[in-house]
Amino acid sequence: MSASERVVREGARRRRRPTKQGTVLSEQLIVETTLRLIGEHGAAALTVRRLGAALGCDPSALYRYFRDTDELLLAVADELIGRTMRSWRPTGDWRADLRALGLRMHADYLAHPQAATLTCARVTGRTHEIRSVEAILGVLRGAGFPDAEAVRIYHVFVDQTLSFAALDASTLVLTERARAQEVRTWPDTYARLPAETHPNIAATAGVLVPEMDRSGYPAALEMVLAAAAARLGHVRPTAP
Template sequence: MTEGARVPAERKRRRPTSSGVVLSADLIVDTARQLIDAQGAQAFTVRKLGAALGADPSAVYRYFRNTEDLLLALADRLIGESMVGFTRTGDWACDLRDLCLRAYRSALRHPQIAVFSTVRVTGRPHERRAVDTGIGLLLEAGFDEATAVRHYHTLIDTALGHAAVDAGFLRLAPAQRTADEQAWHAAYGDLPAEEFPSVHRVREQLPLMAGSAVEPALDLLIAALRAAR
């Protein structure tokens, strides 16, 4: 089960709803993901989830203690999906970069879920495995225990911080996203050199600000880690 909580055996059994749907923790998590992707986290309710499942909303609580328990299970599911296909190459720095970008890209595939998935600690199986993998890579690189933890914290929070920002951008209306992207040329391109000398000097490069900074940020950090060994 993906939620990672200790659930009594009678709650683990699959139970058909009145409409004939066989409920399971996986089905509930999948359906919750679809609802939040479509409507946003703030609009999500267990009542809506029950309707989408064709079940009484109270049936959800046979599998999850409460809404938070379900959302943490969903966040952990995304971590697990981000790790699918991850393989070590023998280069600890490249593997750390890949690990962090996988977490970032998972959040960007589900920007509505990133509202909570980027800021919560699930404490569940997939997150445990990801944390163990990341810290393990740093230990193998030769960092001591405390330094490995600090560096992992810095790297993963950088990736998730950028994910939260970039997911927020994706949640904007299309017209807002276009306006923000164009502002780097329209609002900054013609600023006078005498008043804004630095901006004027780099005006042709300012559209780069419209893209994500996650990869340059990770590259800077990982280059520093290589040098610190």
């Protein structure tokens, strides 16, 4: 029997007996355990043997919930999206709503940097992702963007957020030594370059060094929102 044939319906998945740790397996429990293990071990956590040991069950039991570890990774990706969507409350102000959602998405991914590096590029097609796509398009269409513009802005907004999340997460998962070196490079190298050979760096070093010590995402998000607002002024129908 193939792995796909072993996956059973949600209602039939519940174990009749608790695991060795006294818990009853569920898709949510497996996803949360996987997310925790990824935070501790990175991609190495995505093995049925390690997950089975953490859950106190036979590794083969996991195939009743997920066809393979890639499907499990997609569920983890969707769980991260779900955590953001559960805490986001739209207000009706499209620009404020997208700002709040983008910043929240970025922060939620950085709270799980190991998982972010594994999931930011994935399309899950699962419940929470579908809800997020519907919600963002709803914000844009409700603001008056024509459908083609709404889709284009949605695409840029989401890809920008996920790209910065992956970039910033990749820094957080560096070793302490590597991260310390990254931090030191700007003041120790760039701030000391002479104006004779590097006039532009030298002239801006006082601003450049502190700027590069933080994420560029908030500023990039504001640029996208400003561009979208300007575009809305061109495409929104005006009253005669």
